[in-house]
Amino acid sequence: MHAFILIQKWIYIFIISQYTIRRIMLSPICLRSFLTVIDMGGFTEAARHLNATQSTISGHIKRLEEQAGHRLLDRDRGGSVALTAQGRDLIGYAREILRLEQAARSRLAGTSLTGAVRIGLPDDFASGRGFTRLLAHFAGQHPDARLEVEVGNSNYLMAALDAQRLDHVLTKQIRSEGGEILARRDVVWVGRISATGPVPLILFPEPCIYRQRAIMELEREGFSWNVTYVSPSLTGIQAAVNAGLGVSPLAEDLTDQLLPSIAGRLLPSLGSIDLVFYSRRGEFSRAATGLGNLIRKLYGVADIEEMHSSRHA
Incomplete structure (x- = not known):
């Protein structure tokens, strides 16, 4: 009888612990939608960025709020969003959770790039959300890479590239002088x-x-x-x-x-x-090659097709 009561007690503890774990476990998918809504400034842009519907993104946020036990975002009728106090508390943890998840995936898959990569860009790139998100994605996906970013005007950056102090330079020009037009x-x-x-x-x-x-x-x-x-x-x-x-x-x-x-x-x-992309002469680290390819993919694929079509229209 005593053994039966003890077993019942352990089953009860197990059920309660599993319920608690499920309640506080934060879904990476929901966290990604949460961060994208904040970074993009709203549900519409977040849905477009993640190639999802607004209802899907709303569902992710609702599920995350249920998991966290708090309201995380306030929305007004104009569609703008603001973080609640609990949302502000979560945002740093959310970024770190997704960074660690991506780092673990890359390490286990053997795809993490290594070595240093030095890139230069003007302030309008450095201040834009698109490029900083790209750099954050790269750093999270490749934790063994050493990323160095230098901000300056185009003349300074091109001189640094010629002196081999930078691997890549991304800038804007009226006409390209030897670089790749992205x-x-x-x-x-x-x-x-x-x-x-x-x-x-x-x-x-x-x-x-x-x-x-x-x-x-x-x-x-x-x-x-x-x-x-x-x-x-x-x-x-x-x-x-x-x-x-x-x-x-x-x-x-x-x-x-x-x-x-x-x-x-x-x-x-x-x-x-x-938008013009330059690379220095010589061999590159795996990280420098990987970041260069990522930049070409982000800025080049759709825009180059549109640019060529407008030229031949």
């Missing part, structure tokens, strides 16, 4: 402009392709202009534009954090620029 981006005006007076410009410091293109086109069309704000960072440019200090020329992929603008209908067209 994609094409329209340059657009953003910010406020008055109907009279010189055009107030918000610019990156020289040398800058956006700055060069804007001044050239304004002078070609007979517009007067003055420089009202100069910042070496994309964050500074965005802040000045949103504060109403003037207009800025930027690639179209850098405008999602900016207020809508009618400047493009009042000022001359700025054309387009190419």
